[in-house]
Amino acid sequence: MQDHHGSKDLPGYNPGSPDVAKSPISFDEFRELKATCLFTDEDVAYLRLSYDVLKDQAEDLVTMWRGIIAQHTHLANYGLDRATGEPDKEYGAAVGKRFAQWVLDTARADYDQAWLDYQYEVGLRHHRSKKNKTDHANAAVQIRGRDLIGFAAATVAPMRPYLEKGGHSAETVQRMQDAWWKSMILQVTLWSQPYMNAGDF
Numbered sequence: 001m002q003d004h005h006g007s008k009d010l011p012g013y014n015p016g017s018p019d020v021a022k023s024p025i026s027f028d029e030f031r032e033l034k035a036t037c038l039f040t041d042e043d044v045a046y047l048r049l050s051y052d053v054l055k056d057q058a059e060d061l062v063t064m065w066r067g068i069i070a071q072h073t074h075l076a077n078y079g080l081d082r083a084t085g086e087p088d089k090e091y092g093a094a095v096g097k098r099f100a101q102w103v104l105d106t107a108r109a110d111y112d113q114a115w116l117d118y119q120y121e122v123g124l125r126h127h128r129s130k131k132n133k134t135d136h137a138n139a140a141v142q143i144r145g146r147d148l149i150g151f152a153a154a155t156v157a158p159m160r161p162y163l164e165k166g167g168h169s170a171e172t173v174q175r176m177q178d179a180w181w182k183s184m185i186l187q188v189t190l191w192s193q194p195y196m197n198a199g200d201f
């Protein structure tokens, strides 16, 4: 997988590492899921176009998404340390950096086997199986499945002004955002696997 930051400069962000869980679905099944999402090579092209537009805005996007979380107590509470009831700032900062890297990797759209495996890992890290482990945090035990899935809407809907900053036509901006929607739904579908009853995914 090209150009992923290793754990040295971005602690805990480790696609391709032996510590990462292996995808429970095969690459052929992943191809089928992409077809289910109507995710095509054209979407890959528009995501890559969005890369140049977003590459210097990843941190601004994370700040914006965090603003949404801060506005809703039930979401903000996920970031509190369970011992002190205060926000765990170190945990928040570490996760924020990985979230910004995610923006770039989503836009690069190099969705190979290592990426597919990492999506299972991201699901596990929101779920009680692996949440808090990477950063040795003591925050909420897990993100509820409904908030994880629902937040996909809060992630992509407010992206438009950021996508517009590249100076592309309204139609091209729309296509870039459509590609982001499809990728987000594809990813949140993969992330939901640990939340489903065995045999239901």
Ligand code: HEM
Pocket: 012, 013, 014, 069, 075, 076, 078, 079, 095, 098, 099, 102, 122, 125, 126, 130, 131, 132, 133, 134, 135, 137, 143, 147, 148, 149, 150, 151, 152, 153, 155, 188
């Ligand atoms: C569908 C929308 C969401 C996206 C795109 C997203 C994205 C991410 C990414 C990229 C990571 C880092 C994964 C890694 O370790 O490499 C992460 C972790 C995390 N996210 Fe989300 N997330 C979403 C929903 C949510 C929601 C709703 C919350 C709660 C308000 C949340 C809270 C967290 C926390 C606490 C972590 C750290 C988990 C850990 O302990 O490793 N996420 N998220």
